[in-house]
Amino acid sequence: xxxxxxxxxxxxxxxxxxxxxxxxxxxxxxxxxxxxxxxxxxxxxxxxxxxxxxxxxxxxxxxxxxxxxxxxxxxxxxxxxxxxxxxxxxxxxxxxxxxxxxxxxxxxxxxxxxxxxxxxxxxxxxxxxxxxxxxxxxxxxxxxxxxxxxxxxxxxxxxxxxxxxxxxxxxxxxxxxxxxxxxxxxxxxxxxxxxxxxxxxxxxxxxxxxxxxxxxxxxxxxxxxxxxxxxxxxxxxxxxxxxxxxxxxxxxxxxxxxxxxxxxxxxxxxxxxxxx
Amino acid sequence: xxxxxxxxxxxxxxxxxxxxxxxxxxxxxxxxxxxxxxxxxxxxxxxxxxxxxxxxxxxxxxxxxxxxxxxxxxxxxxxxxxxxxxxxxxxxxxxxxxxxxxxxxxxxxxxxxxxxxxxxxxxxxxxxxxxxxxxxxxxxxxxxxxxxxxxxxxxxxxxxxxxxxxxxxxxxxxxxxxxxxxxxxxxxxxxxxxxxxxxxxxxxxxxxxxxxxxxxxxxxxxxxxxxxxxxxxxxxxxxxxxxxxxxxxxxxxxxxxxxxxxxxxxxxxxxxxxxx
Numbered sequence: 001x002x003x004x005x006x007x008x009x010x011x012x013x014x015x016x017x018x019x020x021x022x023x024x025x026x027x028x029x030x031x032x033x034x035x036x037x038x039x040x041x042x043x044x045x046x047x048x049x050x051x052x053x054x055x056x057x058x059x060x061x062x063x064x065x066x067x068x069x070x071x072x073x074x075x076x077x078x079x080x081x082x083x084x085x086x087x088x089x090x091x092x093x094x095x096x097x098x099x100x101x102x103x104x105x106x107x108x109x110x111x112x113x114x115x116x117x118x119x120x121x122x123x124x125x126x127x128x129x130x131x132x133x134x135x136x137x138x139x140x141x142x143x144x145x146x147x148x149x150x151x152x153x154x155x156x157x158x159x160x161x162x163x164x165x166x167x168x169x170x171x172x173x174x175x176x177x178x179x180x181x182x183x184x185x186x187x188x189x190x191x192x193x194x195x196x197x198x199x200x201x202x203x204x205x206x207x208x209x210x211x212x213x214x215x216x217x218x219x220x221x222x223x224x225x226x227x228x229x230x231x232x233x234x235x236x237x238x239x240x241x242x243x244x245x246x247x248x249x250x251x252x253x254x255x256x257x258x259x260x261x262x263x264x265x266x267x268x269x270x271x272x273x274x275x276x
Numbered sequence: 277x278x279x280x281x282x283x284x285x286x287x288x289x290x291x292x293x294x295x296x297x298x299x300x301x302x303x304x305x306x307x308x309x310x311x312x313x314x315x316x317x318x319x320x321x322x323x324x325x326x327x328x329x330x331x332x333x334x335x336x337x338x339x340x341x342x343x344x345x346x347x348x349x350x351x352x353x354x355x356x357x358x359x360x361x362x363x364x365x366x367x368x369x370x371x372x373x374x375x376x377x378x379x380x381x382x383x384x385x386x387x388x389x390x391x392x393x394x395x396x397x398x399x400x401x402x403x404x405x406x407x408x409x410x411x412x413x414x415x416x417x418x419x420x421x422x423x424x425x426x427x428x429x430x431x432x433x434x435x436x437x438x439x440x441x442x443x444x445x446x447x448x449x450x451x452x453x454x455x456x457x458x459x460x461x462x463x464x465x466x467x468x469x470x471x472x473x474x475x476x477x478x479x480x481x482x483x484x485x486x487x488x489x490x491x492x493x494x495x496x497x498x499x500x501x502x503x504x505x506x507x508x509x510x511x512x513x514x515x516x517x518x519x520x521x522x523x524x525x526x527x528x529x530x531x532x533x534x535x536x537x538x539x540x541x542x543x544x545x546x547x548x549x550x551x552x
Contacts, residue, residue, distance in 0.1 A: 061475055083369045092363045093356060093373040093406070130369070188551045195542030199337055206549050266471030273482050275464045 006234045006247065008227040014235075016178070016223075017216040029180040031237035033247075041246045048249040049089045055256040056126060060094045062261045063124035066170045069252065070129045072138070072222075073177030074215060075205050076187035077238055079130050082177065085245040086252065087128075096121055100131040112136040112154065113161050123169055133158060134222055141221075142214045155225040162231040172231035173255055175248055176223060177238040181212050282510045282523065284503040290511075292454070292499075293492040305456040307513035309523075317522045324525040325365045331532040332402060336370045338537045339400035342446045345528065346405045348414070348498075349453030350491060351481050352463035354514055355406050358453065361521040362528065363404075372397055376407040388412040388430065389437050399445060409434060410498055417497075418490045431501040438507040448507035449531055451524055452499060453514040457488050 005026040008014065015023065025031055035041055059065060071079045083097060098119040107115045113133055121127025137154050140146055162172050179187075188206065191197040208215075227233040234251060238244040281302040284290065291299065301307055311317055335341060347355045359373060374395040383391045389409055397403025413430050416422055438448050455463075464482065467473040484491075503509040510527060514520040 080369060084367045087368045089365060090368060091360045092366055092368050092371045092404075093359045093375075095368045096372070097369045099369075128368075185551050188549075192546055192549050192551070195547070196539050198543040198546040199540035201546055201549075203545070203549060206551060210552065263472050264475035267474040269479070270468055270474040270477055271471070273464075273468050273477075273479060275461050275468070275482060276486065 006236060006251070008223050008233040008235060010227055010229070012224065012227070014220045014223045016220055017213060026237060027178075027235060029178050029183060029237050029239040032240050032243040035243060035246075038240075038242045041242045045085070045242075045246050045249060048246065048253055049086075051253050052086075052249065052256070053089055053091065055253065055261075056090055056094050058261045058263065059126070059256065059259075060091075060124045061263050064169060064261070065259055066121040066123050067126045067252075067256065068121055068129065068165065068170050068172045069126065070132045070134070070172070070174040071177065072132065072134050072175070072219075073238065074179060074184060074212070075208060076184050076191075077177040077179045078241055078244060079177060081241055082175075082245060082248055083128055083130065085241075086249045087126075090126070094124065095126045095128070097128045097130055100129060100133075100135060112140075113157065117161070120165060120170060133161075134226070137222055138215065138218045141218045142211050155221070158226055159228055159231075162226075162228065166230040171255060171259070173251060174226075174231060174233045175251070176219065176233060176235050177244060178235050179238045181209075183239045184209065184212075282512060282527070284499050284509040284511060286503055286505070288500065288503070290496045290499045292496055293489060302513060303454075303511060305454050305459060305513050305515040308516050308519040311519060311522075314516075314518045317518045321361070321518075321522050321525060324522065324529055325362075327529050328362075328525065328532070329365055329367065331529065331537075332366055332370050334537045334539065335402070335532065335535075336367075336400045337539050340445060340537070341535055342397040342399050343402045343528075343532065344397055344405065344441065344446050344448045345402065346408045346410070346448070346450040347453065348408065348410050348451070348495075349514065350455060350460060350488070351484060352460050352467075353453035353455045354517055354520060355453060357517055358451075358521060358524055359404055359406065361517075362525045363402075366402070370400065371402045371404070373404045373406055376405060376409075376411060388416075389433065393437070396441060396446060409437075410502075413498060414491065414494045417494045418487050431497070434502055435504055435507075438502075438504065442506040447531060447535070449527060450502075450507060450509045451527070452495065452509060452511050453520060454511050455514045457485075459515045460485065460488075 005024070026033070059067065071082060073079060087095060100115070103115065116129070116133040119127070119129070137151050137158070141148075141151050166172055188201065188209070191201045223233050223235065236244055236247050281300070302309070335343065347358060349355060363371060376391070379391065392405070392409040395403070395405070413427050413434070417424075417427050442448055464477065464485070467477045499509050499511065512520055512523050
């Protein structure tokens with residue numbers, strides 16, 4: 001499958017709230033492509049996981065590039081589950097997950113990109129941002145945490161920042177995990193109804209849901225203004241977890257394959273070493 | 277198998293260089309316990325990996341404890357391989373690997389524990405130190421990088437530091453991967469003879485080998501002076517990689533089982549939430 005159906009191209013018109021009427025089928029959260037049900041993706045996913053491990057080793061050995069994966073989406077959209085399933089079998093030493101929560105006082109005292117920049121992966125590594133600097137044009141915008149004149153400038157600032165990363169050897173992949181409002185309702189209810197899942201939920205999560213439309217608007221801006229040639233956004237249909245996982249893993253594998261990496265050249269100085 | 281054969285007890289006399297003559301069988305790098313060959317540990321290791329994933333989820337959900345795993349040993353002893361195999365299938369989001377290399381100028385300008393302290397895992401997380409603050413009484417001692425009067429005080433400083441960590445909710449596991457000098461020779465030679473492995477080796481690695489006896493002496497001090505009730509050292513027979521992996525995974529699983537962790541209690545306030 002080519003990555004084209006999920007990529008957002010500069011100039012694309014994105015309407016997240018109203019997808020059924022005016023969008024391509026792959027923009028609908030329920031979309032599952034050529035797959036019908038869960039079991040069908042199990043084998044191909046396992047194969048992709050194995051391929052990803054090989055590519056990660058190569059990335060690490062070559063250490064020319066870093067891979068930064070940015071995951072965004074509404075509460076319960078599956079960011080944690082994606083990390084668990086897509087990265088299953090990866091070498092933990094080559095992968096770093098960074099969670100962006102409410103900024104600390106130290107972080108809030110700097111520009112919004114400061115903590116993101118501090119957390120970018122080293123060459124050879126896969127870095128995953130679970131939420132990211134995009135929160136500064138999402139939650140910040142929805143809840144008026146800074147003036148509009150401030151957050152409006154951030155789209156361009158983000159594009160410039162990501163361009164600099166890419167030009168210096170970091171590959172940037174950005175996934176919006178797209179679930180429907182109904183699917184979120186089901187997932188929240190299942191957490192409420194299962195006492196062992198209560199630790200995963202707070203009243204604040206329910207409160208955030210009432211801002212759904214505002215968030216969709218904020219995400220539309222992000223997807224339109226911050227999809228670039230160098231760091232495109234992908235909209236991932238995410239109502240079906242198993243489909244979400246295979247699509248994202250495919251994108252990552254595909255991206256790493258394109259880097260055309262090689263193991264470092266044999267070193268003739270090493271060949272002559274003598275071990276006593 | 278109980279952890280007792282591998283643990284170093286306070287007061288134990290450790291002689292690493294001369295193990296065959298005067299030590300327990302499990303102190304010999306070639307030791308493989310009740311196992312005869314590689315294939316035999318495959319199934320039990322897979323089972324342990326699965327159990328470890330469950331325990332990690334629980335550690336994360338409960339977030340009362342952190343687990344800090346310290347890996348030390350001579351070059352080629354298998355620290356990287358241990359991380360790959362023991363942590364196979366773990367959720368990368370709950371695990372953080374920190375590599376301690378030559379200290380930066382910012383690090384050298386502080387006390388030797390500063391960078392270790394900065395890197396300790398959060399509650400809920402498994403942190404792995406690939407090398408650690410112990411290098412400050414190992415390489416530093418062998419190469420006279422600071423005065424003896426300075427490094428001699430560090431054993432107690434390390435014990436106090438680790439005690440503080442443990443008293444504040446971090447479980448500390450310390451593994452010395454014990455290979456023989458002959459085994460290191462084989463492993464270095466196999467890297468020299470395989471051009472695709474040249475990137476893993478430098479002339480400096482060979483040079484370090486000439487300090488083998490000094491390192492063994494330095495390790496003996498570490499193991500004797502820094503094995504404590506709260507943070508014991510384990511000596512892991514590591515000539516056979518497959519045996520090393522299963523022994524370490526067993527220790528980790530065993531340690532987490534003992535924490536007697538529970539999923540956070542159901543929250544009655546959550547049960548009454550209504551999703552619109």
